[in-house]
Amino acid sequence: MTATGGRRVRRTLLYAALIGTSLLMIGPFYWALSTSFKPSADIFASPPKWIPDPWTLENYRDVFTLLPFPRYFLNSVIVTSAIVGLNIVFDTAAAYAFAKLRFPGRDVLFFLLLITLMVPFQVNLIPLYRIMVRLHDISPLLGVGTYSAMIMPSMIQVFGIFLMRQFMRSIPDEILESARVDGASEFKILWKVVIPLAAPGIATLAIFTFLGAWNDFLWPLLVTNSDETRTLPVGLALLARRNTVNWGQTMAGTTFLAGPMILMFLILQRRFIEGLTAGSLKG
Amino acid sequence: MRASAIPTKTVRRRPLKGRWRRYVAGYVLIAPALLAAGLFLFVPIVLSGYWSLTEYSGLGEPEWVGLTNYIELFGNDLFLKALLNTFLFVLIGMGIGPVLGFLSALLLNSTVRFRGFFRAAYFVPVMTSLVVVATIWKILLQQQGVINQALSFFGLPGHAWLSDPSTALPAVVATSIWQGFGFETVVFLAALQGIPRELYDAARVDGASYWQQVRHITLPAMRPTIMFVYIIGIIGSFQVYDQVFVMTEGGPINSTRTLVFDLVDRFQQLELGEASAVAYVLLAILAFLSYVQIFVFERERG
Numbered sequence: 001m002t003a004t005g006g007r008r009v010r011r012t013l014l015y016a017a018l019i020g021t022s023l024l025m026i027g028p029f030y031w032a033l034s035t036s037f038k039p040s041a042d043i044f045a046s047p048p049k050w051i052p053d054p055w056t057l058e059n060y061r062d063v064f065t066l067l068p069f070p071r072y073f074l075n076s077v078i079v080t081s082a083i084v085g086l087n088i089v090f091d092t093a094a095a096y097a098f099a100k101l102r103f104p105g106r107d108v109l110f111f112l113l114l115i116t117l118m119v120p121f122q123v124n125l126i127p128l129y130r131i132m133v134r135l136h137d138i139s140p141l142l143g144v145g146t147y148s149a150m151i152m153p154s155m156i157q158v159f160g161i162f163l164m165r166q167f168m169r170s171i172p173d174e175i176l177e178s179a180r181v182d183g184a185s186e187f188k189i190l191w192k193v194v195i196p197l198a199a200p201g202i203a204t205l206a207i208f209t210f211l212g213a214w215n216d217f218l219w220p221l222l223v224t225n226s227d228e229t230r231t232l233p234v235g236l237a238l239l240a241r242r243n244t245v246n247w248g249q250t251m252a253g254t255t256f257l258a259g260p261m262i263l264m265f266l267i268l269q270r271r272f273i274e275g276l277t278a279g280s281l282k283g
Numbered sequence: 284m285r286a287s288a289i290p291t292k293t294v295r296r297r298p299l300k301g302r303w304r305r306y307v308a309g310y311v312l313i314a315p316a317l318l319a320a321g322l323f324l325f326v327p328i329v330l331s332g333y334w335s336l337t338e339y340s341g342l343g344e345p346e347w348v349g350l351t352n353y354i355e356l357f358g359n360d361l362f363l364k365a366l367l368n369t370f371l372f373v374l375i376g377m378g379i380g381p382v383l384g385f386l387s388a389l390l391l392n393s394t395v396r397f398r399g400f401f402r403a404a405y406f407v408p409v410m411t412s413l414v415v416v417a418t419i420w421k422i423l424l425q426q427q428g429v430i431n432q433a434l435s436f437f438g439l440p441g442h443a444w445l446s447d448p449s450t451a452l453p454a455v456v457a458t459s460i461w462q463g464f465g466f467e468t469v470v471f472l473a474a475l476q477g478i479p480r481e482l483y484d485a486a487r488v489d490g491a492s493y494w495q496q497v498r499h500i501t502l503p504a505m506r507p508t509i510m511f512v513y514i515i516g517i518i519g520s521f522q523v524y525d526q527v528f529v530m531t532e533g534g535p536i537n538s539t540r541t542l543v544f545d546l547v548d549r550f551q552q553l554e555l556g557e558a559s560a561v562a563y564v565l566l567a568i569l570a571f572l573s574y575v576q577i578f579v580f581e582r583e584r585g
Contacts, residue, residue, distance in 0.1 A: 017390055022404040025465065028419045029407065031429060035422065044427035047436075094316035103309035109317065116324045118573045120522050122543050123562040124327035126334065126550055130341065131327070153323040156316045186308030215412035217525045218547070233414040233525075240418040240529050247422055258415045265410055269403050272410055277470050 029258060035251040036060065043247050059248035060256075063239070066249065068227050069256055072235040076214060079150045079231060083213040084206055086155040091205060092198065094156070095164030096190050100176060110165075113158045125219070128153055132223055149223035150231070154213060160205050163278055167201030168194065207268075207275030214261070232257050335559035345556070352560035362561065364537050365545035372456055372541060373520040380460040381512050384467025389497070391468065392475040402472065405465035413462065417529035420458040421445065424530075448538035451531050455539055458526055463519075467512055474508035475501065514576055518569055 035043055036059050037052040063069065097103075098110045129144070132152075136143030143149055171194060179189045195202070217233045224230045230238075236253045239245075265272050335352055337345035356362045387405070391398055408416055423430050424444040431441030444454045482500050491499070502509075524543040527533055533540040533548070540548075542565050549558035 014390060014393065014395070018395065018401050021387060022401055024461075025404050025408060028423060028461075029411075031423065032419045044425070046427070046432055048429050048432055090315045090319070093312040097309040097312035101305050101309040101312070103306040106309065109313065112325075113316075113320055116320065116328070118570060119324070119328055120518070120565060120569055122522060122524075122546055123331050123566045124324065125546070126555055126559055126562065127327035127330035128323060129550075130330075131322070133341075152319075155323075156319045158320065158324070161316060186305060186312075190312070211410055215410075215414075217412070217414055217528075218543070221528075222547075233412045236412075236418060237414045237525075237529050240414070240421060241532065247425075250418060251422065254415055254418050258411050261411060262407060265407065266403070269399075269406075273402070273406055273469055276406075276409060276466065277473065 029262065032251045032254045032258070035247060036255045038248060040246070040248050059252035062246075063249040063252045063256075067235055067239060067253070069232075069235065069253065071227055072230055072232045073256075075147070075229055076231040076233075079147055079220070080210060080213040082147070082151045083154045084209045086151070087157055087160050087209045088202055088206055090156045091160035091164050092195070092202060093190070094161045095168050096194055098161065099165045099168035100171070100173070100194070101186065113161065117158050117162070121219070124153075125222070128219075129222060144223050145225045145229060147229055150216075150220050150229070153219070154216075157209065157212075160209060164198065164201055164205055167198055171197050203271060204275050204278050207271055208278055211272075211276060331559045331562050334556055335563045337556050339555040339559075340553045341555050342553075348556065352557045353564075356557060356560055356564070361537060361540065361548075362545055365540045365542050365561075366564075368452060368538070368540055369521060369523065369542045371452060372459075372523055373517055375453070375456045376459050376463075376520050377513060377516050379456075380463050381467050381509070381516060383460070384464055384512070385471050385509075387464070387468045388471035388475055389501075391472050402465075402469060405468050407465065408462045409465040409469075411462075413525035414529055416462045417458060417526040420454075420461070421530050424454055445531055446535055448534075448536045451535060451538045455523075455526050455530055458530065459520070459523065463516065467516075470508060470512055471505070474505050478504045510576070510579075514572075517572060521565065521569060 034050060034052055037055040037057070038049065039054065039056050039058070042049050042052065098106060132143040132149040134143065135148070136145065140146075141148070175193060175197075176189055179193050184192070215233060216231075217237065220231045221234050221237065224234060227235075236250075236257050239253050240250050334345055336347060336349060338348050338351075339345035391401060395401070422428060425431075426441065426443045426446075430444075434441055442450060444450045478501065482504075483496055486496050486500055522543055523541050524547070527539050527541055527544050531539040533544045542561060546558050546561040546565070549555075549561060
C-alpha cells in the first residue's frame with residue numbers, strides 16, 4: 001500500500017519534471033509566435049497576454065516591407081542547397097576513396113585532413129575573407145558579396161568525409177570485388193553499388209550539412225554586403241540589433257525563420273536527431 | 284600488404300592495370316576535396332599564422348614584426364577581458380549544461396510514456412539557429428519581459444539582465460545552456476539505452492540503491508559519451524559569438540566580449556595582424572585541449 005503510494009508520488013513528480021522541462025523548451029518559441037501577432041502596446045503588457053487579444057498581422061506586413069525577408073529566404077535556400085549538393089558529391093566521393101581504394105599517400109592525406117578538424121573556423125576567417133576579396137577583383141561574379149563567397153569555403157567538410165568514411169567501411173569488400181571482376185569501372189561501382197548502400201549515411205550527411213549551412217551566421221554576416229545575398233539569420237540579426245528594436249516586427253521575423261524549420265523537424269524528427277548527433281554514434 | 288586485400292583472382296587477371304586504374308580513380312575521387320581543403324583550409328591556416336607575426340591592414344604588404352602582436356595582446360585590456368569572459372563562459376556553461384542534460388536523460392530513461400514527445404520537445408532549440416534563440420531570449424530578458432514578470436509574480440525583484448555588466452554574461456550563458464540542453468539529453472539518453480539491463484538487475488540483487496547504480500554502473504559505462512559531450516561542448520563554447528552579437532554586442536562595458544568577438548572587432552578595425560594573433564591564441568587553446576583529450580583517452584585505453 002505505502003509502496004504503491006510512494007511509487008505514485010514518484011511517477012507524478014517524474015512527469016511534472018518532464019512536462020515542466022518541455023514547457024521551458026517550447027515556451028519561448030510560443031512566446032515569440034504569440035508576440036508576433038500582438039499590437040505593440042500589448043507586447044510588454046502586465047500581466048502578460050498569453051493569447052494575442054486583439055491580434056494583428058501588421059507586424060508581418062511591416063517587417064516584410066522593412067526588410068526583404070522573401071529574398072533572404074531565397075538566398076538561404078540557394079546557398080544551403082548548393083552547399084548540401086556539393087558536400088553530398090565531394091564528401092561521398094572522397095570518403096569512398098579513403099575507405100575502399102588503395103593508393104599511395106592515402107593515409108597521410110587523410111590524416112592531414114583530420115588534423116584540420118581541430119582548427120576552429122575563426123582561425124581561417126581573415127585569410128578566407130582576403131581570398132574572397134581577391135576573387136572578387138578577378139571576377140565580379142565571384143568572391144565577397146556573391147553567393148560563391150558563402151558556398152565555396154563550405155563545399156566540402158572534413159567531418160562529413162570522416163563520417164561517410166566510417167559508413168563506407170561497413171560495406172563488405174566482397175561486393176565491390178565481385179563488381180570489379182565483372183569489369184565495372186571504379187566510378188560505376190561507386191554509383192551503382194556504393195551509393196545505394198550508403199544512402200542512409202548520405203541522408204545523415206545531408207541533414208547535418210543542411211542545418212549547419214542554414215543556421216550559419218558569422219561568415220555570411222561578414223561576406224554579404226547587401227540584401228541581394230544576405231541570408232535569413234543575417235537579416236534577422238540586423239533586425240534584432242536596431243537601436244530601437246521593434247519587438248513585434250522582430251518576433252514576426254523570428255517566427256518566419258524558426259517556423260518552417262520546426263515544422264520540418266517535426267516531420268523528419270528521427271532523421272534530424274540522427275543527423276545532429278551523428279558524431280556520438282560511433283562513440 | 285597492399286596486394287593482400289585484393290583477391291588473387293583479380294590480380295591474376297589484371298596484374299598491373301587494375302591496380303593503376305584504382306590509383307587513378309582514388310586520386311580523381313579525392314581531388315575536389317583536397318583542392319578545396321588546400322585552398323580554404325590549409326592556405327588560410329598558414330596565412331593566418333604568418334599574418335599574426337606581421338603588421339597588416341589588408342592594404343599593401345604585411346610587415347614582419349615578430350611576436351609583437353602577441354606581446355601587445357597580453358598587455359591589452361580588451362583582449363584580456365575577452366579571454367577571461369570566454370573562460371568564464373566555458374566554465375559556467377560546461378559546469379552546468381551537461382549535468383542538467385545527464386539528469387534529464389536519467390529521467391527520460393526510466394519507464395516513461397511519450398518519451399519520443401519529450402525528446403523532440405527538448406531538441407527543438409538545438410536545431411534552431413542561434414540567432415533565433417538569442418533573439419527570443421533577448422525579448423524574454425527585457426526589463427518588462429516575461430522573466431521579470433514571472434519573478435515579480437513570486438515576489439522577487441526584476442532586473443535589467445542584459446544591461447547590467449554583472450548579469451549580462453550569465454544571461455548569455457543561460458541562453459546557451461538552454462540551447463544545448465536537448466543535444467546533451469539526447470546523446471546521453473542514447474548511451475544510457477545502450478547499457479545492458481542485466482548489469483542493473485545484478486546490482487539490484489546485491490541490494491545497490493539507485494544512486495549507487497548510477498555511480499558504479501551508469502557513470503563508468505558512459506565515460507566515452509561524457510567525454511564526447513564535454514569535448515564538443517568545450518570546443519563549441521570557445522567559439523561563442525552569435526549569441527553575443529545579437530543579445531549584447533559585447534557590452535555592457537565589454538562584459539560579454541568574447542575571443543571571437545574580439546577577433547572580429549580587430550578584423551573590422553583593419554588590425555589584421557592582431558586579429559590573426561587572437562585567432563592563433565584560440566587555436567593554441569583548442570590544440571592544447573585536443574592534446575589533453577588524446578592523452579587522457581590513450582592513457583585510459585592502457
